[in-house]
Amino acid sequence: MIFRAIILALICLPITAYSSNVQVHQRVFANGLKVLVKEDHRSPVVVSQIWYKVGSSYEPGGITGISHMLEHMMFKGTEKYPAGEFSRIIAENGGNENAFTGRDYTAYFQTMEKSRLEVSFKLEADRMRGLHLNAAELKKELEVVTEERRMRTDDKPRSKMHEYFMAMAFSNSPYKNPVIGWPSDIANYQLDDLQAWYQLWYAPNNATLVVVGDINADEVFALAEKYFAEIKTSEIKPIKPQAEILQQGIRKTTVKLPAKLPYLIMGYKVPVLNSIENKADAYALEVLAGILDGGSSARLASRLVRGKQIAVSAGAGYNMMSRLPDLFMLDATPAEGKTVFDMEYALKEQVYQLKSELVSADELQRVKAQVLASAVYERDSNFYQAMQLGMLETVGIGWEKVDEYVEKVNQITAQQVRDVARKYLLEDQLNIAYLDPQPIRQQKQTGKVAGGRHAH
Amino acid sequence: MRISFISFILILLSQSVYSAAKIEHWQTDQGSSVFFVETKGLPMVDIRVVFDAGSARDQYQQGIASLTSALLDTGAGELSADDIAQRFESVGARFGSGVSKDMAWLSLRSLTDEKLLDKALQTMQAILTKPAFNAADFQREKNRALAGLKHREESPGALASIEFYKVLFKDHPYAHPASGVIETVSGFAVDDLRAFYKQYYVASNARVVIVGELTKQQAIKIANSLLKDLKLGEKPATLPEVKIAKQGISKHIEFPSAQTHVLSGLVGMHRKDKDYLNLYVGNHILGGSGLVSQLFAEVREKRGLAYSAYSYFSPLFRKGSFTMGLQTRNDQTTQAVEVMQNTLKDFVKTGPTEQAVIAAKKNITGGFAMRFDTNSKLISYVSMIGFYQLPLDYLDTFQKRVGAVTAASIKDAFARRVKPELINTITVGGTK
Numbered sequence: 001m002i003f004r005a006i007i008l009a010l011i012c013l014p015i016t017a018y019s020s021n022v023q024v025h026q027r028v029f030a031n032g033l034k035v036l037v038k039e040d041h042r043s044p045v046v047v048s049q050i051w052y053k054v055g056s057s058y059e060p061g062g063i064t065g066i067s068h069m070l071e072h073m074m075f076k077g078t079e080k081y082p083a084g085e086f087s088r089i090i091a092e093n094g095g096n097e098n099a100f101t102g103r104d105y106t107a108y109f110q111t112m113e114k115s116r117l118e119v120s121f122k123l124e125a126d127r128m129r130g131l132h133l134n135a136a137e138l139k140k141e142l143e144v145v146t147e148e149r150r151m152r153t154d155d156k157p158r159s160k161m162h163e164y165f166m167a168m169a170f171s172n173s174p175y176k177n178p179v180i181g182w183p184s185d186i187a188n189y190q191l192d193d194l195q196a197w198y199q200l201w202y203a204p205n206n207a208t209l210v211v212v213g214d215i216n217a218d219e220v221f222a223l224a225e226k227y228f229a230e231i232k233t234s235e236i237k238p239i240k241p242q243a244e245i246l247q248q249g250i251r252k253t254t255v256k257l258p259a260k261l262p263y264l265i266m267g268y269k270v271p272v273l274n275s276i277e278n279k280a281d282a283y284a285l286e287v288l289a290g291i292l293d294g295g296s297s298a299r300l301a302s303r304l305v306r307g308k309q310i311a312v313s314a315g316a317g318y319n320m321m322s323r324l325p326d327l328f329m330l331d332a333t334p335a336e337g338k339t340v341f342d343m344e345y346a347l348k349e350q351v352y353q354l355k356s357e358l359v360s361a362d363e364l365q366r367v368k369a370q371v372l373a374s375a376v377y378e379r380d381s382n383f384y385q386a387m388q389l390g391m392l393e394t395v396g397i398g399w400e401k402v403d404e405y406v407e408k409v410n411q412i413t414a415q416q417v418r419d420v421a422r423k424y425l426l427e428d429q430l431n432i433a434y435l436d437p438q439p440i441r442q443q444k445q446t447g448k449v450a451g452g453r454h455a456h
Numbered sequence: 457m458r459i460s461f462i463s464f465i466l467i468l469l470s471q472s473v474y475s476a477a478k479i480e481h482w483q484t485d486q487g488s489s490v491f492f493v494e495t496k497g498l499p500m501v502d503i504r505v506v507f508d509a510g511s512a513r514d515q516y517q518q519g520i521a522s523l524t525s526a527l528l529d530t531g532a533g534e535l536s537a538d539d540i541a542q543r544f545e546s547v548g549a550r551f552g553s554g555v556s557k558d559m560a561w562l563s564l565r566s567l568t569d570e571k572l573l574d575k576a577l578q579t580m581q582a583i584l585t586k587p588a589f590n591a592a593d594f595q596r597e598k599n600r601a602l603a604g605l606k607h608r609e610e611s612p613g614a615l616a617s618i619e620f621y622k623v624l625f626k627d628h629p630y631a632h633p634a635s636g637v638i639e640t641v642s643g644f645a646v647d648d649l650r651a652f653y654k655q656y657y658v659a660s661n662a663r664v665v666i667v668g669e670l671t672k673q674q675a676i677k678i679a680n681s682l683l684k685d686l687k688l689g690e691k692p693a694t695l696p697e698v699k700i701a702k703q704g705i706s707k708h709i710e711f712p713s714a715q716t717h718v719l720s721g722l723v724g725m726h727r728k729d730k731d732y733l734n735l736y737v738g739n740h741i742l743g744g745s746g747l748v749s750q751l752f753a754e755v756r757e758k759r760g761l762a763y764s765a766y767s768y769f770s771p772l773f774r775k776g777s778f779t780m781g782l783q784t785r786n787d788q789t790t791q792a793v794e795v796m797q798n799t800l801k802d803f804v805k806t807g808p809t810e811q812a813v814i815a816a817k818k819n820i821t822g823g824f825a826m827r828f829d830t831n832s833k834l835i836s837y838v839s840m841i842g843f844y845q846l847p848l849d850y851l852d853t854f855q856k857r858v859g860a861v862t863a864a865s866i867k868d869a870f871a872r873r874v875k876p877e878l879i880n881t882i883t884v885g886g887t888k
Contacts, residue, residue: 084753088748091818092819094819095822098746113824116822142760143760150715151715155714157610261606261607296537296540301541302537333603335599335603369546380498440609
């Protein structure tokens with residue numbers, strides 16, 4: 001009885017709260033630029049993000065990572081504003097700024113006091129077409145990106161293992177490549193490669209401008225029109241699908257690296273919202289991930305870390321918002337005396353149970369309660385709200401789906417969770433990587449020769 | 457010239473002064489301080505209970521504050537770890553606990569609907585006042601902590617940081633990592649944690665911080681009921697002052713990585729330091745302003761030597777660290793360290809230009825509203841103000857106080873406080 005009341009309270013309250021203030025205003029300019037504005041008047045600030053439909057999954061062989069390299073070069077000056085000016089002006093106006101590149105997007109952002117939005121538009125519009133790429137800056141920035149790769153990947157055993165894992169799991173999907181690019185590709189970018197990549201993708205008809213904050217939507221549209229509406233379009237050719245071939249059996253790899261702890265990654269090839277026939281299946285997979293790893297009460301923490309105490313940590317994750325079919329991921333670090341093979345067995349056992357038994361009503365309620373509450377918590381951050389809109393739009397799902405998320409998750413039943421487990425978490429679609437730790441000291445001598453250096 | 461600059465700043469300031477959050481302050485029935493900010497627009501609340509029980513209270517049992525904190529939600533009264541997790545997650549609440557050098561905290565984020573919030577609060581209250589410290593949970597969490605410490609040894613950056621604090625703080629309680637070291641943690645018994653909890657998790661040593669869409673009346677009730685079963689106890693003794701060495705040292709640790717991690721610095725300032733703003737604004741110019749700082753320009757923009765290059769002060773109850781950091785390909789470490797040191801030396805010797813100070817002040821004051829534009833950021837600020845007993849109008853007066861900083865006052869503060877000969881440098885990476 002009480003339990004039921006809580007469910008009702010949960011279902012009613014946050015949705016009301018959520019939808020009461022959720023309106024997104026959209027305008028599409030004649031040059032194809034889509035502008036999304038969400039007013040949030042809690043604080044006198046604004047975030048402006050521009051999202052380009054380009055990322056590592058758009059890159060052909062030989063120039064992997066070029067989207068990320070171009071993201072760095074976007075701070076290196078235009079005809080109007082020489083290198084360093086962009087950042088100097090934003091800083092002088094009290095702003096924070098940066099950029100990020102993913103598999104399916106490249107985005108640039110500024111957070112400002114609300115009256116300074118125009119500064120951000122002015123500069124961002126200028127570098128959409130006016131970037132001045134030069135060889136000397138590229139040479140230096142290549143070094144920076146190579147250092148970034150060393151820091152993020154080469155010197156982190158688990159990151160490096162993840163790179164090998166993705167390269168094995170995908171045969172021909174561009175998701176096999178790391179966002180930052182392969183070392184030999186990074187070392188060989190030419191100015192022409194960057195120029196061509198910039199010309200190809202940086203245009204209003206390949207971009208979404210997202211503004212969230214203490215602003216008025218009409219004023220933002222007027223301001224955006226002033227700076228962006230006249231920018232010339234590009235001919236954007238549809239990207240080749242590069243559909244992954246069907247995997248015909250389990251794939252495994254062992255990665256030997258200097259490390260202290262063994263580690264296991266598993267990934268089942270699964271469809272995503274973009275590619276799935278029955279859209280509800282994607283939401284059911286999302287709920288399934290929550291049953292396994294939605295908090296400390298979820299199965300992996302309560303059963304493997306606490307119950308059996310065979311793992312020091314274990315996780316599961318599914319990204320329904322990828323542009324292309326992706327992996328349903330599981331990972332675990334064995335407890336002392338346990339092995340990666342024990343982890344593999346235990347995770348597979350959890351998958352088996354999801355296929356054979358219905359999840360309990362309590363478990364399902366907890367996943368949904370957390371999704372509902374998160375929808376409120378997320379609104380604490382303008383940045384996060386803008387991220388959601390920008391990402392959904394850029395990967396081709398459409399920003400409108402942001403409103404459906406809570407409701408769609410809420411509709412998922414225990415039967416649907418069991419069905420998607422049976423349908424998609426298939427042994428033949430499974431990929432596994434084992435991290436086999438090598439002594440850190442012993443590696444020292446041989447490591448010098450291999451060195452992790454790249455030719456420049 | 458001067459005059460026009462000054463009037464420009466005044467205009468800038470007068471345009472961008474916001475009344476920051478209104479912090480209300482009172483005591484619980486037992487006398488613990490409560491700090492409350494009412495926010496509107498979202499039906500949610502963040503609550504933190506903060507104790508002077510960070511790793512600086514570890515004494516010789518390095519890591520005990522951290523493990524005590526980790527055990528809190530693994531059992532309380534009749535509730536098991538599973539019960540606790542289920543109670544929070546069934547109402548969409550998020551519970552957390554953690555420690556820094558000075559503080560230990562329990563945090564809760566919840567919706568404000570009464571039924572949901574009540575269940576979350578009851579659970580938090582049990583954790584706070586009746587933690588079970590069961591032997592089985594202790595053994596498991598200790599093993600997990602030890603695995604974490606082992607994992608840390610894979611990271612040259614983590615090793616550099618451990619060594620850096622050791623060199624700076626020597627035998628001061630700030631010297632060791634908050635999560636401890638394998639040698640100490642492996643020796644803990646469950647009674648050690650019970651004793652630590654009993655001494656430090658007491659009402660006399662607690663502050664409550666609440667930020668969210670609640671009335672003051674609700675906040676008063678919540679703070680009282682959360683802490684009512686906590687023993688009064690005693691405030692812990694004041695931490696000793698940090699001694700500053702007469703000479704800086706350099707130290708290298710060999711590690712088979714592609715990059716060398718460099719940390720360089722000295723003992724800096726404390727939270728209520730008289731030089732706080734001069735050092736803060738000065739550091740903003742030197743290495744604290746991300747893409748436009750001097751270190752970033754010299755190390756990355758001009759020479760491509762590193763992906764990140766930065767500096768910061770960590771003001772604590774006692775003097776914390778001043779740190780400069782970068783990571784670079786092993787064979788160019790000497791060059792990168794030299795660039796970093798020279799940038800600092802030049803800065804200390806000549807001080808910042810008037811122009812740089814104006815730019816920094818514009819950035820700091822112009823972006824002031826972004827420092828607390830979310831409940832998450834706000835509760836961090838209010839916790840800091842509450843814990844270190846800063847004035848309640850700290851945020852309101854911040855812009856004005858930044859405005860008073862000059863190039864000369866920065867130069868003076870750096871010359872006294874950041875002496876290049878006292879700089880310590882730790883490198884972790886591979887050499888030929």
